[in-house]
Amino acid sequence: MTDTPASDRDPWAVFLIFLRLGLTAFGGPVAHLGYFREEFVTRRRWLSERSYADLVALCQFLPGPASSQVGLALGLSRAGYAGALAAWAGFTLPSAVALVLLAQGLASHGDAVPPGVLHGLKLVAVAVVAQAVWGMARQLCPDAPRIGLMALATCGVLLVPSVWGQVGVMAFGAVVGLWWFRPGPGTAHDPLPLTVRRRAGLCWLALFAGLLLGLPWWAAWAPNPTLALVDAFYRAGSLVLGGGHVVLPLLQAEVVPTGWVDPDTFLAGYGAAQAVPGPLFTFAAFLGASTQAAPSGWLGGLIALLAIFAPAFLLVAGALPFWEQLRRSPRTQAALWGTQAAVVGVLLAALYQPVWTSAVHAPPDFALVLLALVALVTWKLPPWLVVLGSAVAGGVWGALG
Structure with missing residues (x-):
């Protein structure tokens, strides 16, 4: 791993970095x-391409929001538990606050964001993923x-x-890697500077x-x-x-039949969630703020948000110490080579x-x-500037069309 400025290891610095991503990461x-x-491998060099792919593979296997779990792991590796909290808060709060505000009175305005702007954000996501x-x-x-x-x-x-299908092809990649690849004893390995011990990991998994x-x-x-x-x-x-849209049927089954949230409000919130950056799991904040009985409003939104993301933290903090030890093994390295290739195929x-x-x-x-x-x-150009430019271009083109 390449050395980075010591200031990057401060939880406040981690929060600001992820806050910028939380404000601009559409798609x-x-x-x-x-x-x-782009931010942590290419620009800041917090970890290598290999280590990043390992993290992505691990979080794809774990239940929960994969991208948020990768962010938690990055924050944990840079500044311990405070860094994990800072990374989660920075990446999650912008969309959560926006959705709670919508639940407080703006959710009915489905045309608040011009369709052209939304389309421009979808298009820049294509470029980001292609890169x-x-x-x-x-x-x-x-x-x-x-x-x-x-x-x-x-x-x-x-x-x-x-x-x-995604989990299956990554498992297939691991099997092919074990059978086909033969990493030598000197194969490069880029360990994450983890602060979680195995005993603590077991405690987190037991709590989960x-x-x-x-x-x-x-x-x-x-x-x-x-x-x-x-x-x-x-x-x-x-x-x-699988995260993202996969959680929506589970949430619908929890809040609509029970009468906590009416179907029209649920659909309005789902539409609004597509217009904000950050993880789709922040839709939970909208639902918590929209419940018919207390706690609702800001308190309900906060409780629902913390509850839906708590498993992600517990699983990441619990699994990483064992994952880091496993990936040092030549056989695990061979499996990871296959899994990494499969991850690229999934993307x-x-x-x-x-x-x-x-x-x-x-x-x-x-x-x-x-x-x-x-x-x-x-x-x-910085990604946030490209996102902004694409949104403006999409809005202008939509207005002209």
């Missing part, structure tokens, strides 16, 4: 991984076997478009399991609106594989579906994607 979890890679896929492929697929494995993984995900099993029993034994809210959102954050598949197919519909769309990609790759 969903795959695009977020592209923003993270990430290209950069990771150059580093992690340097030979014909890994290029072939990447292609097979892409085909597998496109043919089986589900979270199980205890809450998952104990909260439903507690909520049934001592009925309480706050406890019921915590139980519902903690369970949703614990059981979802390449996501670049096509849904990122490309949901955004690029006409020649002007392709032109804006191309300009954004050139701005990122060749002109080296």
